[in-house]
Amino acid sequence: xxxxxxxxxxxxxxxxxxxxxxxxxxxxxxxxxxxxxxxxxxxxxxxxxxxxxxxxxxxxxxxxxxxxxxxxxxxxxxxxxxxxxxxxxxxxxxxxxxxxxxxxxxxxxxxxxxxxxxxxxxxxxxxxxxxxxxxxxxxxxxxxxxxxxxxxxxxxxxxxxxxxxxxxxxxxxxxxxxxxxxxxxxxxxxxxxxxxxxxxxxxxxxxxxxxxxxxxxxxxxxxxxxxxxxxxxxxxxxxxxxxxxxxxxxxxxxxxxxxxxxxxxxxxxxxxxxxxxxxxxxxxxxxxxxxxxxxxxxxxxxxxxxxxxxxxxxxxxxxxxxxxxxxxxxxxxxxxxxxxxxxxxxxxxxxxxxxxxxxxxxxxxxxxxxxxxxxxxxxxxxxxxxxxxxxxxxxxxxxxxxxxxxxxxxxxxxxxxxxxxxxxxxxxxxxxxxxxxxxxxxxxxxxxxxxxxxxxxxxxxxxxxxxxxxxxxxxxxxxxxxxxxxxxxxxxxxxxxxxxxxxxxxxxxxxxxxxxxxxxxxxxxxxxxxxxxxxxxxxxxxxxxxxxxxxxxxxxxxxxxxxxxxxxxxxxxxxxxxxxxxxxxxxxxxxxxxxxxxxxxxxxxxxxx
Numbered sequence: 240x241x242x243x244x245x246x247x248x249x250x251x252x253x254x255x256x257x258x259x260x261x262x263x264x265x266x267x268x269x270x271x272x273x274x275x276x277x278x279x280x281x282x283x284x285x286x287x288x289x290x291x292x293x294x295x296x297x298x299x300x301x302x303x304x305x306x307x308x309x310x311x312x313x314x315x316x317x318x319x320x321x322x323x324x325x326x327x328x329x330x331x332x333x334x335x336x337x338x339x340x341x342x343x344x345x346x347x348x349x350x351x352x353x354x355x356x357x358x359x360x361x362x363x364x365x366x367x368x369x370x371x372x373x374x375x376x377x378x379x380x381x382x383x384x385x386x387x388x389x390x391x392x393x394x395x396x397x398x399x400x401x402x403x404x405x406x407x408x409x410x411x412x413x414x415x416x417x418x419x420x421x422x423x424x425x426x427x428x429x430x431x432x433x434x435x436x437x438x439x440x441x442x443x444x445x446x447x448x449x450x451x452x453x454x455x456x457x458x459x460x461x462x463x464x465x466x467x468x469x470x471x472x473x474x475x476x477x478x479x480x481x482x483x484x485x486x487x488x489x490x491x492x493x494x495x496x497x498x499x500x501x502x503x504x505x506x507x508x509x510x511x512x513x514x515x516x517x518x519x520x521x522x523x524x525x526x527x528x529x530x531x532x533x534x535x536x537x538x539x540x541x542x543x544x545x546x547x548x549x550x551x552x553x554x555x556x557x558x559x560x561x562x563x564x565x566x567x568x569x570x571x572x573x574x575x576x577x578x579x580x581x582x583x584x585x586x587x588x589x590x591x592x593x594x595x596x597x598x599x600x601x602x603x604x605x606x607x608x609x610x611x612x613x614x615x616x617x618x619x620x621x622x623x624x625x626x627x628x629x630x631x632x633x634x635x636x637x638x639x640x641x642x643x644x645x646x647x648x649x650x651x652x653x654x655x656x657x658x659x660x661x662x663x664x665x666x667x668x669x670x671x672x673x674x675x676x677x678x679x680x681x682x683x684x685x686x687x688x689x690x691x692x693x694x695x696x697x698x699x700x701x702x703x704x705x706x707x708x709x710x711x712x713x714x715x716x717x718x719x720x721x722x723x724x725x726x727x728x729x730x731x732x733x734x735x736x737x738x739x740x741x742x743x744x745x746x747x748x749x750x751x752x753x754x755x756x757x758x759x760x761x762x763x764x765x766x767x768x769x770x771x772x773x774x775x776x777x778x779x780x781x782x783x784x785x786x787x788x789x790x791x792x793x794x795x796x797x798x799x800x801x802x803x804x805x806x807x808x809x810x811x812x813x814x815x816x817x818x819x820x821x822x823x824x825x826x827x828x829x830x831x832x833x834x835x836x837x838x839x840x841x842x843x844x845x846x847x848x
Contacts, residue, residue, distance in 0.1 A: 262343050264402060265292025265391055266411035271340035272386050273419050276300035277426070279384065282442065285429045286416055291408035293391055293399075301383040304356040307363040311375065314367060316342035346370045347398070348391045354384040369394050406730055410777075413438075413723045417452055418498040421491055421525055424448035438722050449476060449525055453489065454719035454748055457482065457523075464526070464565035470553060471530040473561045477508070478523030479571060480515045486774045489523040489721075494530060499546050507555045511562035515571065524562075528554070665811040671802040673811050680838040686811075687802050688827035689818045694795035695828040696821050697758060698738050702787045707739035708757040715753045718766045722748055724773050731776070734790055742769075759798045772797045792828040 262268060269286060276284045279302025289295040305313065316339060344350060345367045355362025355378075366374035392399035402408055409432065416438075420428045424445045430438040440451050450458050460482040466473045478489070490508075492499050512522055534549040548554055665675040673684040701707040720728055725748040735742055739756025752765050759768065775793045800806070806814070818824050818833060827833055 262347060262391075264411060265296055265408050266415040268292065268296050268344055268348075268388055268391065269298075269412050270415045270419070271344065272296070272298040272388070273416065275340070275386075276302055276384070277419065277423055279303045281383065281426065283427045283429075285431065287431045288409070288412055289433055291405040292412055293402065293405075293408070295387065295389050296391070297385065297387040299383070299385045301381070304359070304362065304383050305354045306356060306359070307375075307377075310352060310354050310363045310365055311372070314341050314345055314365070314370075314372070342370070344388055347395050348393065349389045351387040351389070352384070353378055353380045355380045355382055357382040406727070410723060410727065413726060417722065418491065421445075421448060421452065422493050422496045422498060422527075432726075437726065445475065445525065453721040456719055460523070462565050462569045462571065464561050466557065466561040466564070468557060470534075470550075471528055471557065473526065473528055473558060475526040476524065477526070477562055477565060479569070480512070480520075480522075482523040483516050483520040484523065484774060485519060485521070485771070486777065487521050488774070488777070490521065491525045493525075493527045494535060494546055495532065496527070497546075501546070503551055503555065504558060507559045508562060511559045511566070513563075515566070526558070528558075530554075664808050665815060666808075667806060667811070670805050673806070673815065675811075675815055677836070679840070680836060680842075682834045682836055684815065684818070684834040685802075685827075685832065686804070686806065686814065687799050688829075688831045689814055689833045690799040691795045691827045691829070692821055692824065692833055693814070693817045694758065694799055695791050696823075698756075698791035698794055699787065701738045701756075702734060702791060704737075707737065709739045709741050709754040710757040710760040711741065711754040712752065712765065715751050716766060717745065718750050718752055718769055720748050720750065720770075720773070724748075725750075727773060727776065728769075731790065734787065738791075738794065768798060795828060 262271075265288070269288075269292065273284060273286065276298055279300060281300035281302035283301045285297075285299045287295065287297040287299070346369065349369075350365075350367045352365045352367075353362055361377040362380035364374065364376050364378035364380075365372060392402075413430070416428070416430055420426075420440050424447070425442050427442045428438070428440040429436065440448060443451075446458075446461060449461065457478070460479045461476040462479060463476055464473060475493075482489075490505065492501055492504055508522060508524055508526070509516070516522060530548075535546050663676055665673050667673055667686075668683075671686065673682075673686055673689075675682050675684060728742075728750060729744055732742055732744065739754075739758065741752070741754035743751045743753070745751050750769075752769065755765050755768065772794055775797050776790070825833055
């Protein structure tokens with residue numbers, strides 16, 4: 240028996256440990272294989288995916304190919320053609336360099352490689368399973384390389400169990416593929432999903448690539464930016480304010496053509512927009528920074544999506560100034576009157592004053608933004624009338640000069656909480672809440688939460704085979720979606736049509752909208768409604784909840800009347816009646832209260848305490 244406890248791990252175990260860091264899901268395999276194809280000088284790359292990558296991920300390229308020796312050596316851990324010395328880490332221009340990817344992939348999958356150099360008559364075919372090469376033979380193959388990864392995590396069942404649903408994993412695959420496609424617009428990319436061509440991106444320029452990925456509407460929403468200094472070069476496109484979204488999608492940074500994440504640089508972009516965007520609105524951008532590799536460190540994280548800069552603050556300021564300059568050239572930034580005592584005063588800038596943004600991120604009507612004395616006077620008068628109505632609805636008389644309650648006409652025994660379907664007319668407070676009298680007090684109803692509850696139960700009923708009524712549009716409209724959104728919309732089509740939409744896929748990321756649920760007929764824009772639905776759904780797609788419930792909840796939240804929306808008496812009465820006809824009237828689908836009950840007796844005690 241020996242006392243020595245430290246020993247070297249077998250290669251198979253070491254490779255599986257490395258795989259846990261490098262290969263987290265099918266999208267990780269896609270990233271590594273497609274980046275290898277880019278490094279091989281490919282001008283055409285095809286990605287074939289089955290079952291969201293769990294069954295098959297195949298990348299075919301027309302790059303330089305490999306010799307028989309190189310093909311076998313590429314599967315070894317830390318085998319790479321991109322580094323020779325430690326100093327090479329600071330001159331990197333390739334996507335990969337560690338030599339971990341292929342070794343990690345073959346440790347947890349069944350891989351078939353076919354590769355041939357243009358100068359060779361025959362290529363090489365290798366079949367590898369769990370790091371063991373089972374077949375090595377010559378093969379007739381076109382120049383380039385084909386990598387087919389089958390049954391990912393077949394020998395690591397615990398890791399396979401952590402994978403999400405096919406729709407979630409496929410979304411990650413598409414996202415990874417699109418990032419690489421944006422970074423290399425001169426390369427042709429094709430994506431096949433379950434034996435169907437899902438996305439075809441011909442070689443072109445960056446503007447064409449962005450339009451092909453995100454839809455034709457972006458053609459007129461892109462603002463070019465360009466700046467070159469001794470430290471770095473900045474190029475690409477930022478979106479006009481109308482291209483902004485409510486979620487963090489459509490935001491891409493590339494350093495030396497490598498996609499990165501950087502909240503610090505993102506802050507520089509949003510700051511450059513100044514007051515052009517509303518609250519919780521995120522700008523669209525595809526920005527490329529070229530910088531001396533010696534000034535950055537990409538060897539920070541296995542995914543290589545985090546980078547350390549030698550001087551972050553300098554890059555921050557250059558980026559911010561470049562974007563402002565680009566927006567100014569596009570006549571988007573407001574002009575400034577430098578002869579004014581306060582050139583930054585809104586009244587001194589050209590055009591209309593900036594809108595006030597509501598909690599929902601929407602601009603309120605300009606008439607609600609005025610702070611003139613005349614408007615203030617009208618506001619105070621309106622508030623006084625509302626307080627008179629409030630006390631009147633509660634059965635009280637009040638001295639409007641002193642605010643003193645003169646008499647209570649409600650018996651204290653009538654404090655029962657009953658649906659407020661009868662009695663005096665309800666009214667709004669601040670266009671957010673509805674006040675409605677009940678016996679012994681009143682209810683303060685959150686109009687948005689109440690409407691979400693109503694819509695949620697209606698949509699669930701529609702999905703459970705209760706026929707939905709569709710309001711047909713006078714003129715059908717076409718919506719063009721980004722590729723990833725189009726895939727999600729296609730998967731949701733059957734359920735959306737059950738819920739009352741009349742939607743049909745038109746090909747190429749386009750959909751025809753012929754009608755929407757009659758419940759939503761008053762919505763301003765069918766296209767805006769669907770785009771917001773997709774954004775909300777993507778934010779909640781990873782939640783562990785039943786699909787129908789999630790879709791109903793998201794659509795209800797998207798379509799419900801928002802706080803700040805004026806309602807007339809008929810609309811308020813209808814909302815109240817329908818709320819108390821729900822199976823669950825107290826809580827919205829997100830758990831927020833739909834109403835709060837106030838009892839006169841409790842209010843009186845507050846004044847005496």
